[in-house]
Amino acid sequence: MMPGTTFLPAAGPLGTAAAMAVGALIMIVISVSYSYMVKRYPNGGGEFTYTRMFFGEKHAYWCAWFLALAFIANVPMNSTALGLMSRKLFFGIFQFGRMYSVAGYDIYLGEVILAVLALTVLSVISILGTKETGVVDTIMAVSLATSFLIILISAIFSPVTSWENLQPLWNVRADADTKEVLSGILAVVAVTPWAYVGFGTIPQEVEEFNFSSKKVIGIMVVAILFGCTVYTCNTLVTAAASPDWTAFIAQHDWAVGAAVEALMGIPGLIVLGIAISCAILTGILGFLTATSRLLFFMAEQNVLPKWFGKLHPKYRTPANAICFCLAFSLVGPFFGRTALGWFVDMSAIGAAIGYGYTNLCARRALLQDTETQRKGGLKLITVLGVVFSVFFLVMLLVPGMPGCLTLPSYILLLVWIALGIVFAVSRHRK
Numbered sequence: 001m002m003p004g005t006t007f008l009p010a011a012g013p014l015g016t017a018a019a020m021a022v023g024a025l026i027m028i029v030i031s032v033s034y035s036y037m038v039k040r041y042p043n044g045g046g047e048f049t050y051t052r053m054f055f056g057e058k059h060a061y062w063c064a065w066f067l068a069l070a071f072i073a074n075v076p077m078n079s080t081a082l083g084l085m086s087r088k089l090f091f092g093i094f095q096f097g098r099m100y101s102v103a104g105y106d107i108y109l110g111e112v113i114l115a116v117l118a119l120t121v122l123s124v125i126s127i128l129g130t131k132e133t134g135v136v137d138t139i140m141a142v143s144l145a146t147s148f149l150i151i152l153i154s155a156i157f158s159p160v161t162s163w164e165n166l167q168p169l170w171n172v173r174a175d176a177d178t179k180e181v182l183s184g185i186l187a188v189v190a191v192t193p194w195a196y197v198g199f200g201t202i203p204q205e206v207e208e209f210n211f212s213s214k215k216v217i218g219i220m221v222v223a224i225l226f227g228c229t230v231y232t233c234n235t236l237v238t239a240a241a242s243p244d245w246t247a248f249i250a251q252h253d254w255a256v257g258a259a260v261e262a263l264m265g266i267p268g269l270i271v272l273g274i275a276i277s278c279a280i281l282t283g284i285l286g287f288l289t290a291t292s293r294l295l296f297f298m299a300e301q302n303v304l305p306k307w308f309g310k311l312h313p314k315y316r317t318p319a320n321a322i323c324f325c326l327a328f329s330l331v332g333p334f335f336g337r338t339a340l341g342w343f344v345d346m347s348a349i350g351a352a353i354g355y356g357y358t359n360l361c362a363r364r365a366l367l368q369d370t371e372t373q374r375k376g377g378l379k380l381i382t383v384l385g386v387v388f389s390v391f392f393l394v395m396l397l398v399p400g401m402p403g404c405l406t407l408p409s410y411i412l413l414l415v416w417i418a419l420g421i422v423f424a425v426s427r428h429r430k
């Protein structure tokens with residue numbers, strides 16, 4: 001969705017590529033601090049554990065609560081894409097029972113049912129445990145990568161695509177001046193904490209997977225670079241598929257789908273459907289797992305109500321925390337595509353706060369670590385990580401900035417903060 005609704009309108013093909021590259025570089029810098037902390041403290045809780053150790057319980061609670069927002073916001077966001085995808089790939093068979101419109105987007109009962117069923121089934125799979133979700137995730141990750149490569153290679157050799165089609169390079173205005181170009185790039189950079197937030201789930205799940213903590217930095221960097229490649233190439237393919245991409249994205253609700261259909265026909269849509277289905281399903285499973293583990297750990301540390309810490313009697317997974325994630329996520333399908341931007345904004349805010357605290361903790365840990373006293377480069381990286389995190393928050397929260405939140409995003413953010421206050425007050429209740 002994002003290439004047609006956000007990336008191209010804001011920054012254009014080349015601007016999006018530049019923004020994604022800058023965002024990836026920033027995330028790699030931040031991931032260095034993450035890998036250091038995971039190796040030093042390879043226990044559950046991730047950012048919550050780090051922050052409580054160096055800044056106390058109150059800071060740890062709000063760091064983890066906003067990080068949970070960064071993770072959980074991706075679950076309903078992914079589910080809203082199912083209905084729109086079905087319109088293109090399944091000829092609108094779920095497009096029945098029109099209920100109402102949100103910001104001009106029609107909400108259909110069939111599409112709501114599809115999303116609700118998907119969320120429910122994936123929540124059940126998540127309750128079954130890490131082994132089961134790991135098998136499903138591995139299969140879908142391989143399918144995603146394979147499908148993406150097929151589309152990319154087809155686009156490169158297709159007679160339909162052309163480098164000339166990428167004009168205007170920067171945004172929807174061909175005569176955009178330098179200030180407008182920079183503003184567009186910054187608007188895309190501002191949401192990269194959301195775009196690459198997946199690597200931040202590793203500290204929550206590291207205890208449950210059988211790999212050395214030394215491999216964490218490699219896993220994170222590969223994930224970030226793959227994400228950067230997918231976002232950038234999807235955007236370039238969408239722009240290159242038409243002589244006038246500005247008109248093309250205005251004519252299609254799902255510009256990427258329309259572009260792939262123009263390049264490869266129905267077979268292309270099938271491959272794209274496999275890729276997006278895998279991306280959506282792995283995203284939902286991964287963020288359900290990470291969020292539920294974080295909430296469970298907070299309950300174990302007595303900073304959330306004990307209800308979040310109850311395990312399933314058979315599978316020993318945090319079933320209650322998963323059910324909470326499901327309940328929160330069921331809101332998304334009732335707002336449709338319009339809600340996508342809201343959840344992206346909230347996820348970016350939560351991620352930026354989690355990144356900032358982790359880098360501050362890494363900085364303090366380095367100052368206490370006699371073995372790294374001479375590693376000035378690592379210390380500098382932690383400082384840069386904090387600066388980048390503050391930069392993201394300024395871009396997202398300060399009115400007038402290129403990536404500033406919309407009013408619905410502010411409202412939902414306040415609701416999440418209010419919910420956090422309620423849980424903080426009632427945490428000792430059973």
